[in-house]
Amino acid sequence: MNEEMKFNYQHKLEQLKEYFGFDFVGLALVQPAENQFSLKWEYSVGNISNRYKKVTLQSGKGVAGTVFKTGKAMLVQEVEELYGKSDLFTYPIVVAENIKSFGAIPLYKYNRVKGVLLVGYREEKRMTCEEFERLNIEIGPRFGPFYNKEMVKH
Known part of the structure; x- marks a missing residue:
């Protein structure tokens, strides 16, 4: 059994939700x-x-697509203030789950983004810079078969 198969993503997401008190925790994975x-x-x-299951994004589209394309974490403390109500349709997970404040982290494998971890709240300004940093520390350098920072090539 490979490393990805052994890691229980659902259980880890439940732990993160409980530990931090997030309203929503999701994991998007790159498709073949x-x-x-x-x-x-x-x-x-x-x-x-279960609408989130129908959301499929291309590189650069939505939260996961943007984090995938840029390879950089994203922190949004006030969704409507940043995107405006008219642009929210381009962020389907935010709309489907009524997320008002969130953080998203790219997950790497073999120096490529292979997944995006999204954590959020259904009220504005709940996700703070300090909490986002704590999340990065909590998930540590590894999240199952992934790591959360691009490896530096020497």
Whole structure:
């Protein structure tokens, strides 16, 4: 059994939700190349519906697609203030789960983004810089078969 199969993502997401008190925790994974590097929300905890399962994103689209494309973490303390109500449709997970404040972290494997971890709240300004930093420390350098920072090549 490979390392990815052994790691229980659902359990880890449940632990993160409980430890931090997040309203929503989701994990989007990169789909095989024949799907043109799309991302799909595979796991979640605290979801208010199963609509997240239908969300598939291309590189650069939505929260997961943006984090995938840039390889950089994203912290949004006030969704509507940053994106405005009219642009929210381009962030389907935010709309589907009524997320108002969130952080998203790229997860790497073999120096490529292979997943995106999204944690959020359903009220504005709940995700702070300090809490986002604590999350990075809590998940540590590894999240199952992934690591949360791009490895530096020497």
